[in-house]
Amino acid sequence: MPAPITLQVNGREATVTAEPDTPLLYILRNDLELNGAKFGCGLGQCGACTVLVEGQPVPSCVTELQAVVGRPVTTLEGLGTPDNLHKLQRAFIAEQAAQCGYCIGGMIMEAKALLDRNAEPTDPEIREALSAHLCRCGTHNRIVAAVQRAVKEG
Incomplete structure (x- = not known):
């Protein structure tokens, strides 16, 4: 059974139970219901799944969950709100x-x-x-x- 893993996403802590090598994209979309990052190629080559990790763009489809533990992740949803867009x-x-x-x-x-x-x-x-x-x-x-x-x- 996978252990709980705590992430920092869009300025908030989120705890998920998943294997450490699970792609970050799956956690964002399936567990945290953040759908701004899209599954495109699954190989990190198209850019549809790009998020920021410590301010740097990364393809979340090939970034393992364990690689972002303790590092702030920002998704499209973390930039602005419907009432206050970035x-x-x-x-x-x-x-x-x-x-x-x-x-x-x-x-x-x-x-x-x-x-x-x-x-x-x-x-x-x-x-x-x-x-x-x-x-x-x-x-x-x-x-x-x-x-x-x-x-x-x-």
């Missing part, structure tokens, strides 16, 4: 950067990490930061425009 969330809405929306959670989390380390990234820096994220809808230009809007918002 500036990136507002910018993605304003720029209509999502069509299906499947990749957007990961894109926003990657953009958050970028803006945390570089408050005024250039277009090439934004494109480079988001280059590993796959969007099949083709809204790439609107996604970049959303990050630019968030930069201007400060």
